[in-house]
Amino acid sequence: MHKLAGIELGGTKTVVVLGQPGRIDERMEFPTTDPTATLDRAIEAIRGWRDDKPVDAVGIASFGPVRVSREAADHGFMLDTPKPGWSGAAVAGPVHAALCCPVAIDTDVNGAALAEHRFGAAQGCESMVYLTIGTGIGGGILIAGEPAHGLLHPEIGHVRLRRAAGDRFEGGCAFHGDCIEGLVAGPGLAARLGTHPSRVDPDDPAWQPVAQDLAELFAMLILTVSPQRIVVGGGVSNRQPHLLPMAIARVPALLGGYLRECTRERLARLIVAPLLGDDAGPMGALVLAARALEDRTAAARAIAAEA
Known part of the structure; x- marks a missing residue:
C-alpha cells in the first residue's frame, strides 16, 4: 500500500498526517508561524515517519488565497493574504523539492469538501459546499x-x-x-x-x-x-x-x-x-495526496503508451 502524507496548513495551526484517504495513522500539530519555519517543521515530521520507505505523495490543503491552477506560473504560491509574512510565499515547491515526490495543493476548504464528500456528511452528493x-x-x-x-x-x-x-x-x-x-x-x-x-x-x-x-x-x-x-x-x-x-x-x-x-x-x-469534525481538513489533504499519485501514474502510462 502506498504511503501518503497530508498537510493541513491553517492560518493558526498546521496539522501533518500520515495515512490513507479515510484513515489517519499518525498526526502532528503545531502553530503556523512564518513560511520557512512552518514548512520545514512539516517536512521534518513527514521525514520522521520514514520507517521502511519515503512517502509516495503529499497533499497540501492550505489557507489562502493560494494559486491552485497547475497552468499558472505561480502555481503553489500564496497570493495576497492577511497572514503576516505569507504573501508571495512558495508552499508546494519547498515540499516537493525536499521530499522528491508528487505534491498536490488546494485550499483547506476544498480539501475538507473532498473529505466530507467521500467519507462524511455529503456522501452521494453530486454538488456540495463546505x-x-x-x-x-x-x-x-x-x-x-x-x-x-x-x-x-x-x-x-x-x-x-x-x-x-x-x-x-x-x-x-x-x-x-x-x-x-x-x-x-x-x-x-x-x-x-x-x-x-x-x-x-x-x-x-x-x-x-x-x-x-x-x-x-x-x-x-x-x-x-x-x-x-x-x-x-x-x-x-x-x-x-x-x-x-x-x-x-x-x-x-x-x-x-x-x-x-x-x-x-x-x-x-x-x-x-x-461528520468528520476537525479531521475533515487533514483527511482532505490525504485525498489530495492520493490524487497526486494517481496523476503521476496516469502520466507515466501515457508516456509508455506513446513510446
Whole structure:
C-alpha cells in the first residue's frame, strides 16, 4: 500500500498526517508561524515517519488565497493574504523539492469538501459546499465531485450580501468591511457584539442580525450553486450551535416562495454540520495526496503508451 502524507496548513495551526484517504495513522500539530519555519517543521515530521520507505505523495490543503491552477506560473504560491509574512510565499515547491515526490495543493476548504464528500456528511452528493466559519470564512465547492477552480478558487467569505434592515455594523474585514466574513467570522462577531461571542447568551437579540446574515449567505449559495448539501464547520458554528437553526429558519422567507421545496424541514437536511469534525481538513489533504499519485501514474502510462 502506498504511503501518503497530508498537510493541513491553517492560518493558526498546521496539522501533518500520515495515512490513507479515510484513515489517519499518525498526526502532528503545531502553530503556523512564518513560511520557512512552518514548512520545514512539516517536512521534518513527514521525514520522521520514514520507517521502511519515503512517502509516495503529499497533499497540501492550505489557507489562502493560494494559486491552485497547475497552468499558472505561480502555481503553489500564496497570493495576497492577511497572514503576516505569507504573501508571495512558495508552499508546494519547498515540499516537493525536499521530499522528491508528487505534491498536490488546494485550499483547506476544498480539501475538507473532498473529505466530507467521500467519507462524511455529503456522501452521494453530486454538488456540495463546505463552509468553515472561524477566524475567517472559507468556502469549498464541489461540482460533480470535483473542486471548483477558475480565475482563482471560491472566495465565498468575501461576497457582500443584502444587510438586515436597520443593521449599521460596518464589518470587520480589512479588505471589504461588511462582506460576510467581516460580519459573522470571529473578529467581526467580537466587534459586533462588543465582547467575546461565548459571553453572549443564545437568546440575546444581538444574534438576530447575525442569523439573518448567515441566512442570506445560505440563500445565495442555494440560488447560485444549487448544492445538494451545505456542510458548515469551524469554531464559530461549533461553539454557537444555536446560529445554524436560527439562520435556516429565515431562509424560506428570503427565497420568497421561489423554491417551494426549500421548506424549513428540507433545509435542515440540506444545511448540516460536518461528520468528520476537525479531521475533515487533514483527511482532505490525504485525498489530495492520493490524487497526486494517481496523476503521476496516469502520466507515466501515457508516456509508455506513446513510446
